[in-house]
Amino acid sequence: MRAFFAVFTAQLRVFLRNPLDLFVTVVLPLALVLIFGFIWGGRERPIRVGVVTVDADENMFLVLGEFQNLVWTRYSGEEGLSQAVARRAVDLGLVWDGTSVKVLLDRSRIQDNPDLEMLARRIARALELRQAGLTPPVRPQKVHLGKAPAATWFHYIVPGLMVVAILQAGVFAVAGRLAGMRELGVLRRLLVAPLAGWVLLGGVGAIRMLVGFASAGLNFLLAQVFFNTTFSVHGGLLFFYAAASGLVGMGLGAVVTALVRRPGSAAALGSILVQTMLFLSGIYIPFEFLPPGLRTVGQLLPAYHLAWGMRGALGVVEPGPSAFGVSLGFALLGVGVCVALGRRLLRPGSTS
Amino acid sequence: MTAVLILALSFVRTALRERTSLFWFCLFPLMLLALLGGIFGRLERGELELVVGLVDLDQGPLGRELAKILEDPRWALRLHAFPPGTTQVERVVHAQKAVEKGELHAVLLIPEDFSSHLLGGVGDPGVVQIFYRRGEAASSLAASLLEGVVEEFGRALLYQRGRLPNPLPMNTELVGGESRTVRYTEFVLPGVVLMALFVLGLFSVPEAVVLAKEKGILRRYFATPLSSGQYLAGVTLGMALLGATQVLAVWALGRFGFDVRLPLLRPLSVAFLFLAFATALALGLLVSAVSRDYARAMAWANLLNLPLQFLGGLYFPVTSLPGPLRVLMGVNPLIHLAEGWRASLGLSTSAFPLWLNVLVPVAWLLGSVLLAAQRITLLEGR
Numbered sequence: 001m002r003a004f005f006a007v008f009t010a011q012l013r014v015f016l017r018n019p020l021d022l023f024v025t026v027v028l029p030l031a032l033v034l035i036f037g038f039i040w041g042g043r044e045r046p047i048r049v050g051v052v053t054v055d056a057d058e059n060m061f062l063v064l065g066e067f068q069n070l071v072w073t074r075y076s077g078e079e080g081l082s083q084a085v086a087r088r089a090v091d092l093g094l095v096w097d098g099t100s101v102k103v104l105l106d107r108s109r110i111q112d113n114p115d116l117e118m119l120a121r122r123i124a125r126a127l128e129l130r131q132a133g134l135t136p137p138v139r140p141q142k143v144h145l146g147k148a149p150a151a152t153w154f155h156y157i158v159p160g161l162m163v164v165a166i167l168q169a170g171v172f173a174v175a176g177r178l179a180g181m182r183e184l185g186v187l188r189r190l191l192v193a194p195l196a197g198w199v200l201l202g203g204v205g206a207i208r209m210l211v212g213f214a215s216a217g218l219n220f221l222l223a224q225v226f227f228n229t230t231f232s233v234h235g236g237l238l239f240f241y242a243a244a245s246g247l248v249g250m251g252l253g254a255v256v257t258a259l260v261r262r263p264g265s266a267a268a269l270g271s272i273l274v275q276t277m278l279f280l281s282g283i284y285i286p287f288e289f290l291p292p293g294l295r296t297v298g299q300l301l302p303a304y305h306l307a308w309g310m311r312g313a314l315g316v317v318e319p320g321p322s323a324f325g326v327s328l329g330f331a332l333l334g335v336g337v338c339v340a341l342g343r344r345l346l347r348p349g350s351t352s
Numbered sequence: 353m354t355a356v357l358i359l360a361l362s363f364v365r366t367a368l369r370e371r372t373s374l375f376w377f378c379l380f381p382l383m384l385l386a387l388l389g390g391i392f393g394r395l396e397r398g399e400l401e402l403v404v405g406l407v408d409l410d411q412g413p414l415g416r417e418l419a420k421i422l423e424d425p426r427w428a429l430r431l432h433a434f435p436p437g438t439t440q441v442e443r444v445v446h447a448q449k450a451v452e453k454g455e456l457h458a459v460l461l462i463p464e465d466f467s468s469h470l471l472g473g474v475g476d477p478g479v480v481q482i483f484y485r486r487g488e489a490a491s492s493l494a495a496s497l498l499e500g501v502v503e504e505f506g507r508a509l510l511y512q513r514g515r516l517p518n519p520l521p522m523n524t525e526l527v528g529g530e531s532r533t534v535r536y537t538e539f540v541l542p543g544v545v546l547m548a549l550f551v552l553g554l555f556s557v558p559e560a561v562v563l564a565k566e567k568g569i570l571r572r573y574f575a576t577p578l579s580s581g582q583y584l585a586g587v588t589l590g591m592a593l594l595g596a597t598q599v600l601a602v603w604a605l606g607r608f609g610f611d612v613r614l615p616l617l618r619p620l621s622v623a624f625l626f627l628a629f630a631t632a633l634a635l636g637l638l639v640s641a642v643s644r645d646y647a648r649a650m651a652w653a654n655l656l657n658l659p660l661q662f663l664g665g666l667y668f669p670v671t672s673l674p675g676p677l678r679v680l681m682g683v684n685p686l687i688h689l690a691e692g693w694r695a696s697l698g699l700s701t702s703a704f705p706l707w708l709n710v711l712v713p714v715a716w717l718l719g720s721v722l723l724a725a726q727r728i729t730l731l732e733g734r
Contacts (some may be wrong), residue, residue, distance in 0.1 A: 018647060086528030086701035088671045093527075100521040107526035108700035109669050110396060110536045117524055118496055125503055128520040129510075137470060137509050138418075139477040140502040142495055145451045146485040153487050268372035279387060288457070288490035289400065291390050308454075317485070318452045 003195050007203025011177075015207055046071045047119065050081045050090035054098045063126045067119075078102075092116045094123065101127065146317060154229040159310035160283030162216035163245045163303060164274065169212020170249015171270040173205045174338070175256035179266035182257075201342050209246045216242065220314075232315030240324075241310045244331035248302045251334025254341040277303035302330040355578055359586025363560065364593050376555070381548035381598060382605050388544075388667060389537040389610050396536055398428045402494040405432040405447040405459040409440050412467025418480070418505045422460065427497055432456055451483045457494035458484040460501070470509065477506075530698030537610040539700075541602060542693050543666030545625075546686060548598040549632045552591060554657060557636025558649035560587045561728060566646050588633060595629050620696035624709075628689045631713040634720035635685075641720070641727040660686050669700075685713040 015022065049072040053060050064072050075081040078095050085093040085104045091112070093104030103120040105113050129136060146155075181187040181204075190200055223229040256269045278284050280294055281303035290298060298304050305326040312319025367373045394400060406422060408415045423431065432450070434443050450456040461481040469478045480502055484495035510516040526533075564570045573583060606612035615621065635656065643649035663670060663677065664686030681687055691702040692709030702709055 022651075082527045083701075087703045088669060089703075091671065100523070103522060103524040104527050105524060106528045106669070106700070107534045108528060108539055108694065109671075110534065110539055111392060111668065113526075115493075115496070118500060120524070121500070121522065122503060124520055124522040125507060128507075128516065131520070132516055134510060134515060136477055136503065136506045138502055138506040139479050140482050140499045141479050142482045142484060142486075142499070144486040145448055145483050146488070153489070155487050156489075265371060268375060272375065285391060286489035288402070289391050289395060291394055292401075294387075294390070317454060320453055 004199045004203050007190075007195070007200055008206055011204055011207045015211070047092065047116070048073070048090040049123075050075050050084050050093045050104075052076070052078055052081050052093075052095045054096065057096065057098055059127060059130050060094065060096045063123055063130055066126060067123065078104075092120060094120060096127070152227075152229065154223055154227045155231070155314075155316045156311065157283065158219060158223040158229060158231075159314050159316060160281070160303075160307040162219050163241070163306045163310050164278055164283060165215040165219055166209075166212040166242055166245035167249040167252070167277065167303060167306070168270075168274050169208045169215065170205070170246045170251075170334075171253040171256065171274060172267065173208030173212075174201075174250050174253025175266040175270040176253075177204050177208065178253075178257050179260065179262065183262060197342050201338065205250055209250070212246060212249070213242060234313050234315065237309070237313035237324075241306055241313050241327060244327045244334075245306050245310075247331040247334040247338075248306065248327075249334070251330075251337040252302075254338045258341045258344070277301050280304075281307055283307050302327070305330065355582050356586045356589060359578075359583065360589035360593060363587060363590030367556070367590075367594055373556070377548065377552055377594060377598060378601060380551075381544050381602050384547070385537070385541065385544045385602055385605055386609065388540050389606075392536040392540075393610070400428070400490070400493070401430055402428070402457045402490060402497065403430045403432050403455075404494050404498060405434070405443075405450065405456050406462070407440055407443045407447050407459060408462045409444070409464040410462045410466035411440070412471075414467040414470050414509070415462045417508075418460075418462060418466075418502070421505050421508070422498075422501050427501060429494065429497055448483055451485060451491070454485070454488075454491075457491045458482055458498055460498050528701035529695070532698070534699050535610075535612070537606060538612050538614060539694070540667055541606045541612050541614065542697065542699070543664075543690055545599050545602050546628055546664070546690055546693070547661055547666050548602060549595050549628050550635070550661070550686060551657065552595055552598065553629075553632025553634070553636040554639060554653045555636070555650075556591060556594070557587070557633060558640045558643065558646065558653060561637070561640040562643055562649045563646040591633060592629065595632075599625070614697050614699075616697070618696055621693060624689060624693040624696055627710070627713050627717075628693070631685050631689065631717050634717040634724075637724035637728070638716075638720035641724040660684055663687065665690050683712065685716045688712040 046069050049064065049070055051060055051064070051072050052075050061072070064070055073090060075084065081090075081093045081095065082104055084090045085106050088106055088109070095102040095104065101120070101124040103117065105116055109116070178187065181190070220231070252273055253270065256266050256273065260266050260269055280290065280298040281287070281301050282298065283303065287295060287298060287304070305323050308317070309319050309323035309327050311317045312323060367377060406419055408419055422429065434446060438446065444461065447456065447459040447461070451459055459482070461483065463478070463480065466478055466480070482495050482498045485491040507516065570583070574580070603616065606614075616625075639649050639652045639656065643652055659680070663681050663684050666686065670681060670687065688704060688709040691704055692706060694700045695702040695706070
């Protein structure tokens with residue numbers, strides 16, 4: 001145990017002295033939550049509507065008042081409104097001349113335009129009814145069925161980012177650090193000392209895993225503080241998915257270390273792996289938006305199941321037993337790979 | 353001149369031999385364009401597969417009428433087939449669980465007394481329920497479409513009864529940029545090119561300045577008659593060659609993979625491309641100037657990389673940011689380059705005036721070069 005603590009303390013010092021490591025494992029995941037939260041959190045912000053109406057016709061404004069999550073600004077003419085839409089000062093422009101509605105959309109907002117046009121159509125229909133003095137004969141009532149009582153976009157992305165923070169820490173704990181120690185000859189010197197392989201691997205991995213967990217925890221806190229996101233945490237499941245993410249990350253790191261020799265290449269391959277999982281596992285981009293082929297690839301990646309399970313652990317979705325089973329399988333595989341490759345890599349004579 | 357050329361070519365050769373830089377500088381921009389183009393191109397073409405369920409507890413004529421509107425292909429919704437032999441009540445339970453588990457994006461529930469309520473002419477509107485998961489993008493989209501279906505049905509019902517005299521005409525006009533349809537791949541291609549140039553400058557310049565000095569490579573170079581000016585010119589030329597390769601590769605993928613035809617050779621477009629390259633190099637110099645060693649330089653480069661990229665509107669138009677981020681966005685050279693370049697290509701109208709789109713990158717360029725001239729010494733003691 002003394003040997004473990006000696007390696008652990010030494011690694012802690014090395015970690016704290018390396019600004020790049022500190023940045024990648026702590027600052028980057030936090031920056032991602034803030035950046036994505038503010039940029040894509042626009043979905044949670046009110047839609048800004050610019051309106052031009054004929055004199056004294058307040059019907060349009062009365063209709064707009066029936067819609068939630070809208071703010072509107074009155075413009076004196078179509079030209080000014082058109083400029084405001086084009087310069088993205090407002091999200092949507094409506095020109096109401098008393099007989100027809102003209103909708104102005106910015107042509108560069110390609111992803112937003114279908115939603116904005118759908119909203120404009122609903123406003124026009126509500127206006128149509130008001131003009132005729134009618135009320136809609138049928139009213140749709142949306143009922144949220146997720147586990148979180150008031151889920152927002154943040155509820156879905158934060159658990160995924162937590163998984164990535166831990167996975168990334170796991171990958172770089174083994175891949176970057178061990179490859180670096182191997183290149184500098186530190187590993188060879190340590191392996192001739194009376195030090196068990198697991199002590200070395202544990203000491204190197206533990207510090208970065210702790211940092212990964214801390215980074216995930218900070219992600220969780222930032223989401224609550226900055227974006228008012230509250231979660232209903234299942235402690236046992238949270239521990240399970242955090243540990244599973246760490247083990248899977250370390251397993252992937254061990255595979256990377258076995259594949260490449262230089263620390264730069266190991267870090268690059270690790271980054272490629274993490275980035276691929278980020279894009280294809282429904283963490284940054286909603287999973288259903290991926291083409292079918294990429295969705296199949298995504299489902300083969302551990303991050304997809306871990307993120308889904310973590311959402312369940314934080315009370316966002318009902319993950320079902322498959323997320324648990326597959327994550328457990330990947331975690332055991334991670335342990336197996338770490339042990340197998342650790343035996344091969346961490347034996348004297350294997351590091352030259 | 354020969355020395356500069358030899359140095360530039362050696363720089364390009366080194367970059368192409370190094371697998372890490374080959375991936376980040378050459379392959380990653382292409383992968384990003386292919387991925388974003390593939391994903392959002394599908395959304396644009398309405399190929400998103402949204403699976404919805406319909407539970408009709410009413411089984412009356414109006415419930416069937418509503419179901420018929422839902423089946424219209426223009427909504428692009430795939431109807432879930434419930435297990436055969438299940439009753440409508442069992443389907444409610446099944447559908448709710450399926451939505452909760454994420455197996456269905458949304459479910460439309462037509463209540464038992466739907467037809468009788470509407471045909472009876474009761475004043476209150478008939479209520480249909482839409483089950484979905486709020487906050488989840490695809491589920492929210494499916495629920496919005498179902499809302500549209502229900503509203504369409506209500507409108508059709510009023511027409512049939514002669515209560516709604518004339519439909520209110522609604523027409524949509526796209527504004528900004530030149531009057532033509534812009535596809536997402538056209539929008540994102542300049543963003544990917546800017547990202548590639550930015551990453552090249554931000555990560556390669558510190559390698560050529562800080563790392564080369566740290567490893568003693570520069571000391572060996574300057575033992576020859578090579579001057580520091582020639583070295584910097586060689587590095588710049590090498591990066592220009594790499595940058596040109598990146599631009600060409602991204603353009604070729606866009607042109608032949610996604611049929612993107614952009615007027616890249618317009619004078620203002622070319623000017624923005626050059627300004628982007630110069631700014632990227634200057635940012636690399638800035639990182640080199642403020643870093644004592646290569647590890648710190650990489651930390652700085654990473655620290656600048658993602659925030660500037662994502663607040664630069666390279667992949668999506670950045671709109672309605674909160675106050676402090678709006679300030680950051682305003683001084684971010686990337687957003688001005690992206691806005692200016694896209695406007696010059698007719699893809700959009702810039703949110704900023706042209707002079708500001710030029711001034712901000714130029715200010716970064718001059719500021720970085722001045723700071724670098726003061727702080728960077730290529731060789732200890734020189």
